[in-house]
Amino acid sequence: MEYTIQKLSRLAGVSTRTLRYYDEIGILKPARMNSSGYRIYGQAEVDMLQQILFYKELGVSLDQIKQILSDPNFNSLNALREHHQQLLDKRKQLDFLIANVQKTIDAKEGRMTMSDREKFEGFKKKMIEDNEKKYGEEIREKYGEDTVKKSYEKFKNMTEEEYEEVTRLGQAVNDTLSEAIKTGDPGSRLAQKAAELHKQWLTFYWPEYSKEAHAGLGQMYVDDERFKAYYDQVHPNAAEFLRDAILIYTGLKK
């Protein structure tokens, strides 16, 4: 079956402007243009638009959607499975929000008290999920799904005080690292302090600490451009320096 632009826009619940825009940016091209210059969409485009709308529902930018869909390895069945999982996650977030509003009502009606932090439960999940989306894949591959889940649970239950503590620790790592680099020696007292502080920071996120995982993370900071860029903001070559300091601290230096 074929659709002109208005037909498809009504079918899918998007505007014709949206479809023209998608053609323009190359995310959803019509099957063909007829002799009058009208866009004609076919079955493949229907399915493609469905995928686009799922990705959009899950907060993915059009630029990213374009990259994903144009990948020769794109597999629509796998994508659909992933959408399913993400939608279930999204539903969980919504459940948090629903619980939050119920709690807020109870608090307003005097049945309970509620901390300021609790008032934003469910919203904040967006930030955590964004972070997860950014790094989650790599961390999953390296440490497994279970570790990530536990880490997530631990982070979620963090109190406000703990949150501030971990923020301070993260900063202390950077501070000490910056100073330690001046010594030029990853084995120096300051460098070892940085590694120690880094470990303490990690204990807020990891259910269990292991020297191997710690050292692996240090290596990841060097191998992954995003982490490397973050630490190199502290000081050029900070990622390598921290990795080396961790290797010495953990006793795993080769």
Add this chain to the structure above:
Amino acid sequence: MEYTIQKLSRLAGVSTRTLRYYDEIGILKPARMNSSGYRIYGQAEVDMLQQILFYKELGVSLDQIKQILSDPNFNSLNALREHHQQLLDKRKQLDFLIANVQKTIDAKEGRMTMSDREKFEGFKKKMIEDNEKKYGEEIREKYGEDTVKKSYEKFKNMTEEEYEEVTRLGQAVNDTLSEAIKTGDPGSRLAQKAAELHKQWLTFYWPEYSKEAHAGLGQMYVDDERFKAYYDQVHPNAAEFLRDAILIYTGLKK
């Protein structure tokens, strides 16, 4: 407890830029500025921000949120109750999406077939909800919650053919109305045809037809600027003319 801008942004999971923007547009002013010119937020602002985030989660524009929150009659407990309801509705939509993706997977794996229209189930709900949001309150007040629910269910189950039929009918109403106005007589054959077509159009949306409801809707078209503006696009004074035609058609003309 008081918060500087970064404290509140971290608490709520929004950026400092967002909070400054909210100050700028007057939607969330800080409690005070300290002697250094720093924004200081208090308990009232925390609660206000929570409300804002709920409204945002529910798709309300900042402009509208501002209007709602600055209304002297704004009642936060009632607002929270409404958020709760809306979040439950939103979860329903999400459930539709989840069902959709599951069905699409089944179809892809050859276990069932799926129409193009079904592929967009759940997304289209956005359009319906937008429509509901636009007119829903007024219709609810006039005809009660039950009627709206049934109407919603009926619309949801509309087939593609029915959808096209109702679209055609809506157009036919406008066409005939435009012609009938030329007669200047709401009792003329053409005007009565417009009212008849309007009734047929309504039967797609209303579970039950009544002359009183029909006449009431005609009056609503005149009283409500949004409806009036829509019909007056067809022809100046079309809203009044259609109302009069309906009154005659229903025999309820006084």
Add this chain to the structure above:
DNA sequence: GTACACCTTGACGCAACGTCAATGTCAAAT
């Protein structure tokens, strides 16, 4: 005093369209 985290204002840019203008195409009615 210095360094660093945090704060301000101002301003430019962006994503994803919505809206509008001008004009071409199609199909049915006259």
Add this chain to the structure above:
DNA sequence: ATTTGACATTGACGTTGCGTCAAGGTGTAC
């Protein structure tokens, strides 16, 4: 053949809600 109205095109401006950056002030610990 002409008219009318629905549908289509391209081009272009504008909007919402920030993200990002620059320049410079403030607070606190060393």
